[in-house]
Amino acid sequence: MNFSVVTSQFWPLLINGLAVGLIYVLISLGYTMVYGVLRLINFANSEIFMVGTFATVIVTRDVFHYTSAHDALHGWKLIASLLLLLIASMLFSGVTAVLVELVAYRRLRSKGTNRLASLISAIGTSIMISEGVRILTKSAPVPTPRLLSKFNLFTIGSVAIRIDTFMVIIAAALIFFLVDRFVTKTLLGKAIRAVSMSEETSKLMGINLNRVISATFLIGGLVTGAAAFLYMQVYENTVFNIGFNLGLAAFTAAVLGGIGNIRGAFYGGLTLGLFEQFASAVIGGQWKAVTVFTVLVLVLLFRPNGLFGEAIQQSRV
């Protein structure tokens, strides 16, 4: 226990907490949006994230042929590479998410079986993906070549902000803003919200349920893929079970904000990211997963609708 770090390291912890929190926000959208339409936890979302991290590595290494010996990129080449990587990672994750829906949920949904069957089928799909990758990578962690030379961009007060942290914060906030606009303003977004309010009524209104559910999985997957790309730019390493702890944390973030609620996920992710950073500075990083889990159980016990209660519940997906 070392409480003095909270004051002495306040600014770096705050900035890191923001960056981690925003990554959680993006992953938790994959949980929260699917929960909104299906009322089921998207157990494979952690694997969708994992696929995104590997997509980043594969495209950097095998398509762009960058190696770790490669000099860092500059100028337009850097920006173009990063953008292409972001798109590739999003696409891989998005396609995986749509496939997950087809394999794990669709048939069971059309038969109208009980929830237990869908849950087990989703868990099976998740294990299939992560084990497939484990066998392919022989359980070894896979590094990605560094594209971005990590210099300090500027300093606020006493803390230097590194370019990758800065990029994560700006990009993640921007992506979240776009998703939020999409869901509230477009026709498809409206359809998604309608399905999440009432499946029956939206069917009667002529909404193609299967299409909307696929679209929801796609959007959730795209956003999770973006999170995977951003994560890889900061941490530069991935492994087959990387999604396990991140997935649990992102799910906790979704529950914190009230699951099914997009804006809630934003606050939930930030709260959890900051809390986790400060807590692990105080009690040690190896207890991070335990902290997150404790938060999850406490929230489910005392505020199962999320920390922010009914006011935000109105703006459910």
Next chain:
Amino acid sequence: MANLKNINLRDKGANLWEGWDRPKRTAFVVILIALVGLLPYGGNFSFTSILNTPSSSYQAVLVYPVGMFVLMALGLNVVVGKSGLLDLGYVAFFAIGGYTAGLLSEHTHLNTWEILPIGMAAAMFAGVLLGLPTLRLRGDYLAIVTLGFGEIVRIVALNTQSIGASTGIASIRTPPKTFGLQFDIMHSNSYFWVVLAMILLVIWMIRRFTVRRPGRAWEAIRQDEDVAILMGVPILRYKVWSFCIGAAIGGAAGVIFASKTQYVAPNMFTFNVSVLILSCVVFGGMGNMWGVILGGVILAYLPERIRFISNARQLVFGITLVVIMNLRPDGLLPRKKREKLGAAKKAGENV
């Protein structure tokens, strides 16, 4: 596909069983138990040597994984199959049993048989601790909380120096010589018979539970919680009970496992074990004991027998879960359908 669904070996077996009188049933059970008890010798004769496993000793495989997984699958079946609560952290109870055995063997002079009830009690206590707050939650929340719990127990074991951190606890004592049976690495058969005895005990216990009040309460909770509440079933109490019984069986398995391998370490108790046991339950048929036993035997034994599966074992289990849920959600041997059919027939006659 329709034909595949209508095959119900379980009902055929049950019909046969019900046609027999008492002596016939007793004889059948005695012969069955004797045959299973003789399984460790199966590797010795040329006509049964097909049972032999290539990479590890056949007698050891019968104890772990086969016997252990059947035992744990029976325990998890109480939770998942009977009461419909998806527990994804079952390995936690196994780990608690194993670590209790390790710690008590290190710090006290208790032997395995004295540790066994303590290990079960510790696992049950953990079951109550986890169950009381979380069993109020809806099904999918419960799944993710138990998933987290299983991982937390491992992480706590990994980060606590006093219980050996990543190296775990070594040189756990084997059970003392009991009824002329010796327990050590050379005598896997003794362990097999102990595990078999435990399995028989659990089968007997669950059969008793199923026909009595707890069994009916679990069935009601599984079918529809709201209706169960309306009918006055104290659902939280029975859920916690089902959790505890499952935990106790997992804890017992953990104690025996620890005394067999003589050491425990955090990396033995990963999420994979939970998945494996869940696969046994789902593959064989949730809620039906004989199906679960069959599922446990097949899924534990085949990867040992067929070498190329053993690396891709988890992958096979993942696929099993998806395929079984989509094509035959009741598993290989589904739970009783006869009551339903009988009821339908009666209703038909009355009309």
